[in-house]
Each structure stands twice: as structure tokens, then as C-alpha cells.
Amino acid sequence: MKKQSVxxxxxxxxxxxxxxxxxxxxxxxxxxxxxxxxxxxxxAEIPSYFGYxxxxxxxxxxxxxxxxxxxxGAPLIYAFxxxxxxxxxxxVLMDNMKFTVALEGFELNTVGSQDEIWIPAGKTTQxxxxxxxxxxxxxxxxxxxxxMDLQKMGKKPWDMLEKWWTTAxxxxxxxxxxxxxxxxxxxxxIKVAAFKAxxx
Amino acid sequence: MKAKALVVVFAIVVAAGVCSTASAAEVVIGALNDxxxxxxxVGKDYALGIGEAVNYCNDNGGVNGKPIKLVQFDYGYRxxxxxxxxxxxxxxxxxxxxxxxxxxxxxxAPTVTADKMPYVSASYSGHLxxxxxxxxxxxxxxxxxxxxxATLTAWFDKRWSKxxxxxxxKPRFACSYMFxxxxxxxxxxxxxxxxxxxxxxxxxxxxxxLFAVDTKSQVLSLKDxxxxxxxxxxxxxxxxxxxxxxxxxxxxxxxIMNLWGFDxxxxxxxxxxxxxxxxxxxxxxxxENTPLMPTVVEYAKKFNPGVPQEKRLSRTVQGWSNVxxxxxxxxxxxxAGALNGExxxxxxxxxxxxxxxxLGGAKLTYTSTDHRVSGKVPVYExxxxxxxxxxVTDLQGRWPDKWQSWLGW
Numbered sequence: 001m002k003k004q005s006v007x008x009x010x011x012x013x014x015x016x017x018x019x020x021x022x023x024x025x026x027x028x029x030x031x032x033x034x035x036x037x038x039x040x041x042x043x044a045e046i047p048s049y050f051g052y053x054x055x056x057x058x059x060x061x062x063x064x065x066x067x068x069x070x071x072x073g074a075p076l077i078y079a080f081x082x083x084x085x086x087x088x089x090x091x092v093l094m095d096n097m098k099f100t101v102a103l104e105g106f107e108l109n110t111v112g113s114q115d116e117i118w119i120p121a122g123k124t125t126q127x128x129x130x131x132x133x134x135x136x137x138x139x140x141x142x143x144x145x146x147x148m149d150l151q152k153m154g155k156k157p158w159d160m161l162e163k164w165w166t167t168a169x170x171x172x173x174x175x176x177x178x179x180x181x182x183x184x185x186x187x188x189x190i191k192v193a194a195f196k197a198x199x200x
Numbered sequence: 201m202k203a204k205a206l207v208v209v210f211a212i213v214v215a216a217g218v219c220s221t222a223s224a225a226e227v228v229i230g231a232l233n234d235x236x237x238x239x240x241x242v243g244k245d246y247a248l249g250i251g252e253a254v255n256y257c258n259d260n261g262g263v264n265g266k267p268i269k270l271v272q273f274d275y276g277y278r279x280x281x282x283x284x285x286x287x288x289x290x291x292x293x294x295x296x297x298x299x300x301x302x303x304x305x306x307x308x309a310p311t312v313t314a315d316k317m318p319y320v321s322a323s324y325s326g327h328l329x330x331x332x333x334x335x336x337x338x339x340x341x342x343x344x345x346x347x348x349x350a351t352l353t354a355w356f357d358k359r360w361s362k363x364x365x366x367x368x369x370k371p372r373f374a375c376s377y378m379f380x381x382x383x384x385x386x387x388x389x390x391x392x393x394x395x396x397x398x399x400x401x402x403x404x405x406x407x408x409x410l411f412a413v414d415t416k417s418q419v420l421s422l423k424d425x426x427x428x429x430x431x432x433x434x435x436x437x438x439x440x441x442x443x444x445x446x447x448x449x450x451x452x453x454x455x456i457m458n459l460w461g462f463d464x465x466x467x468x469x470x471x472x473x474x475x476x477x478x479x480x481x482x483x484x485x486x487x488e489n490t491p492l493m494p495t496v497v498e499y500a501k502k503f504n505p506g507v508p509q510e511k512r513l514s515r516t517v518q519g520w521s522n523v524x525x526x527x528x529x530x531x532x533x534x535x536a537g538a539l540n541g542e543x544x545x546x547x548x549x550x551x552x553x554x555x556x557x558x559l560g561g562a563k564l565t566y567t568s569t570d571h572r573v574s575g576k577v578p579v580y581e582x583x584x585x586x587x588x589x590x591x592v593t594d595l596q597g598r599w600p601d602k603w604q605s606w607l608g609w
Binding site: 096098099100107108109110111114133134137138140141143144145147148150151178179180181183190192194195196 | 235236237238239240241244247251255271272274276277278410411412413414435437438440441469502503504505506507511
């Protein structure tokens with residue numbers, strides 16, 4: 001009985017020591033030792049495709065009865081798959097990342113991830129960031145923000161939307177990731193990685 | 201035996217506790233931003249400013265030691281999406297929301313009132329400044345209606361007094377804006393009231409779409425009236441297009457505008473036609489000399505190094521202003537033991553008197569009967585390639601008998 005209780009005490013203390021070691025045993029980050037992880041675009045995908053269609057707010061929806069009409073179109077969905085490479089000897093937390101997506105130079109969408117992602121020491125983690133282009137939102141953005149550039153090109157917003165929505169699955173034009181920043185944390189130290197990429 | 205078992209359990213609990221002390225209680229705030237829709241050109245910069253400012257707040261103690269967790273979403277300038285995201289913020293336990301446009305902010309106003317959720321928007325619509333109607337709507341800026349009144353008054357003071365026809369006839373004034381846009385139409389009633397007060401002749405309104413790149417027909421209509429000054433209520437692109445057409449067609453009027461049509465992109469798009477344009481900007485331009493501006497620039501470089509500095513706009517500073525005001529309100533509410541919607545409003549915002557954010561805007565005063573932050577409105581002009589302060593129009597001081605009656609419209 002006595003032996004059993006001694007063993008139990010030792011076991012408990014060992015568990016406690018292990019937990020504490022878990023906190024203190026890992027190498028600590030400092031401003032000097034914390035190398036900013038690298039963010040690179042592995043590739044982009046069209047994970048789901050809904051075609052090219054649009055109906056304006058004068059068209060009554062079939063269902064439900066008395067539904068309010070709106071400006072609705074097929075969404076264009078991209079997914080961006082990034083490699084997050086941690087070259088440090090300690091795990092690093094990616095707190096958030098954001099970037100702007102440009103189609104043929106028109107910055108249409110700024111997206112990112114706010115999910116906390118741990119990257120083990122010396123490892124690379126992949127992160128998939130979905131990016132949904134609403135057709136009417138893209139139309140508004142092109143018209144209001146990019147109107148003068150379109151005018152110089154002799155194009156209308158719908159010319160561009162039709163091209164993008166119909167040829168995106170073939171990656172007939174490159175999609176650009178711009179102004180990217182990813183915030184990494186380790187032991188209270190913050191490092192920010194800037195990134196940009198074009199695919200394909 | 202029992203005692204030893206307790207020691208073991210205690211040791212494990214203590215050890216586990218030591219490991220978990222890193223995550224203190226967080227204060228969640230939501231942010232609704234337009235990074236994809238019709239206002240994404242300015243919305244993105246504003247959103248970056250929100251994120252950078254929250255990092256600054258956390259680096260300076262958060263809310264009295266509690267870190268702020270920012271949950272930031274794009275809603276594409278779509279009201280239904282804004283409502284959906286607002287519900288998500290509530291589920292995540294947000295104590296306040298940083299909002300965006302006039303349409304969605306006005307649509308959400310009854311909901312945030314019922315929920316007692318402080319909603320700090322980038323819509324500075326005068327309709328949102330009356331606590332009797334929208335007690336939980338706030339912003340750290342002078343409102344559109346006050347700005348419009350102040351800008352027209354500044355033009356009257358500075359330009360009309362030097363005009364060759366001054367004293368010989370009434371000045372002529374007209375408005376150019378998208379009638380269907382809640383943002384663009386918000387201050388029209390107020391600026392026409394101010395024009396009447398100052399003795400202007402008011403010409404016919406011109407309906408100019410936010411999409412407009414060719415506004416010649418509207419400019420030609422304006423030419424019939426021969427305005428001395430035109431108010432532009434839209435955003436930068438269509439304002440620039442109208443100013444360029446006015447320049448090309450020799451309209452001969454000065455241009456004043458709402459703040460979302462007046463930023464660093466205006467001279468890039470309107471070129472020579474931008475010279476002399478005037479607006480109330482609600483805060484300093486990005487990089488301008490104010491006490492906190494070096495910090496704003498430092499955080500922009502640190503947290504968004506991929507965004508070139510020359511692309512940053514005064515919208516960054518507007519984002520900072522709204523975050524810093526909310527931060528101050530939350531700290532005050534927390535100190536009073538009331539870090540909740542009602543506390544943030546009453547023990548936070550409504551205790552601020554002449555609170556200076558250090559960003560060149562008006563000092564903030566909120567009361568339980570008036571959420572207009574100030575009656576003193578700084579008005580800028582674009583002159584010789586620079587944005588410069590023209591005057592601070594003291595609406596409240598100049599029209600003390602009317603000031604209260606202007607609340608809420």
C-alpha cells in the first residue's frame with residue numbers, strides 16, 4: 001500500500017514535470033533568432049465552377065413565391081494553396097494572412113485567413129484560402145473603381161466578366177496575388193512576411 | 201493516502217495551469233469591410249488601417265490588459281451579407297463592431313439598437329448621429345451633413361469673398377451625385393439648407409452614377425445654370441470624371457465634395473482639374489504631420505509590408521480614428537466594470553469630451569443627446585500639388601441657435 005502511494009506520488013510529479021518541461025523546454029524565440037517564415041503560392045485551383053450567367057433585379061425569381069428580385073450571377077471561386085515554411089527551431093503560429101487578388105491587373109478581391117495555424121519547427125504547412133468573386137460585386141468594383149482603366153482599354157465591365165468567368169477554369173489568363181502579408185508569432189515576438197505571386 | 205492523491209492532482213493542475221496562462225481573456229470586436237465591392241478601392245485601405253490600429257492597441261495593453269481579438273470580414277458592399285456577418289459577430293461574443301457603408305449601417309441600425317451593440321461605422325451619415333433614433337451608432341468623425349455645411353461655408357468665406365461678382369449678385373450652387381445612393385444623397389438636404397442660409401441661388405441637381413466615366417451631358421446641363429460652385433456627392437472615380445469633363449468643357453465652377461470623393465487618388469485621376477478642390481476630410485492625410493501619424497506609418501510598414509507606401513490613403517487614418525475611439529471607450533467602460541454594449545456607450549463614448557486622437561481630426565465629444573463629435577470642422581483644399589488646410593469652420597459657434605436643430609439630418 002505504502003509502495004503504491006509512493007509510486008503514485010512519483011508518477012504525479014513526473015507528469016507535472018513533463019507538462020512544465022513542455023512549456024519551458026522548447027527553444028524560445030527572440031527578435032534575433034526568429035526568422036520570418038516564407039510564404040509562397042504552390043498553385044491556384046477552381047474548386048467549384050458555376051458557369052457564366054446573370055439576371056438583374058427586374059427578373060422575378062421562380063421560387064419562393066413573391067421572392068425579392070436581385071442582381072444575381074454565378075460566383076467565380078478560386079482556391080489559393082500556400083506553402084508556409086518555418087525554418088526556425090521552434091514552432092510558429094500564423095495568426096492571420098491577407099492578400100489582394102487581381103485579374104489582368106484589376107484588383108477585385110482582398111481575402112485571407114484569420115484561422116490560427118501552427119507550423120512545427122523546421123516544417124512546411126499548406127494552407128488553402130478560398131476566394132469567392134460575386135459577379136455583381138465584381139461588376140460594381142470594375143465599374144466604380146476600374147472604370148477609367150476600362151475606358152482606356154475600350155472595354156466595358158461585362159466584356160471582362162464574360163472573359164474571366166468563361167475561361168478561368170482553363171487558367172487562360174494569370175491570376176495574381178498582390179500586397180500579401182502574413183503575421184507570424186512565437187513567444188510574443190511578431191514577424192510579418194510579405195508575398196506576391198502569379199499563377200500560372 | 202487521500203492527502204497524497206490530492207498533492208498529485210494539485211501538482212498536475214498547477215503545471216497545466218502554468219502552461220495555459222498564456223491565453224488571457226480576449227475582447228472580441230468585429231469588423232465589416234468592403235474589400236471586393238463598389239467601394240473596395242477605399243475600403244481595402246480602411247480595412248488595413250483597422251487591423252494595424254488593433255495591433256497598436258494590443259501592443260499598448262489592449263483593454264486594460266485584455267487583448268483585443270479582431271474578427272474582420274469582407275461583405276462586398278452587400279447589405280444581406282452584412283446582416284449575416286453581424287449575426288456571426290454576435291455568436292462570437294463581439295462587444296462592438298467596426299462597420300462600413302451608409303446602406304448597411306442604416307439597415308443594421310434598428311438591430312444594433314435592439315442588441316445594444318456599439319457600431320462604429322465609416323458611414324458618417326448625419327442620420328446616424330441622433331441618439332434618440334440610433335443610440336448605438338457612432339463614428340470618430342464629423343458627420344456628412346456638418347462636413348457639407350462646413351465645406352460650402354469655407355468656399356463662401358475664402359473664395360466667394362474674392363470673386364469679381366462678390367456683392368453684385370448671389371453665388372450660384374448646384375449638386376452632382378447619384379440620387380439612388382444612400383451615401384451620396386445623405387447630406388443633400390443639409391447642404392441645400394446651408395446654401396439657402398448663406399444666400400446662394402440653387403440650381404438643378406445632376407444625377408451622376410457612381411460608375412460614370414463620361415458626364416458630359418450633366419456638365420452641359422450645369423453650364424446652362426452657370427454655377428460658381430458644384431457639390432460632388434459621389435466617390436473618387438466618378439467625381440474625378442465629372443471634374444475632368446467640367447474642365448474640358450469650360451464649366452468655370454469650383455468643386456467641393458464629400459470626403460469619399462477627396463483623397464490621394466483624386467489628383468491621380470482628375471489631373472489638372474483637381475486643382476482647388478475642397479472637402480472636409482475628417483482627419484489628416486496619410487503621412488501628414490500629426491502627433492500619432494509616425495505610429496500610423498510605422499504600423500502600416502510593419503504589418504502590411506507588401507503594400508507600397510504610395511498606395512496608402514487617408515482611409516488608413518480614418519480606420520485608425522474609429523479604432524482608437526472605440527479602444528478608448530472600451531477602456532473607460534472596463535474601468536467602470538461595464539465592458540458591454542451599454543457600458544461602452546454610456547461609460548465609454550458618452551464620457552469623452554474634447555478627446556484628441558492625434559490624427560488631425562476634430563476633438564471628440566459624445567453626449568447622450570448628440571453623437572455629432574464636434575461643431576468645428578477642418579476643411580482642406582488641393583492646391584499646388586498638396587492637400588492643405590483651408591479653415592476650421594465653426595458651425596456651432598457661428599450658428600449656435602441652429603446647431604441643435606441640425607441634429608439627425
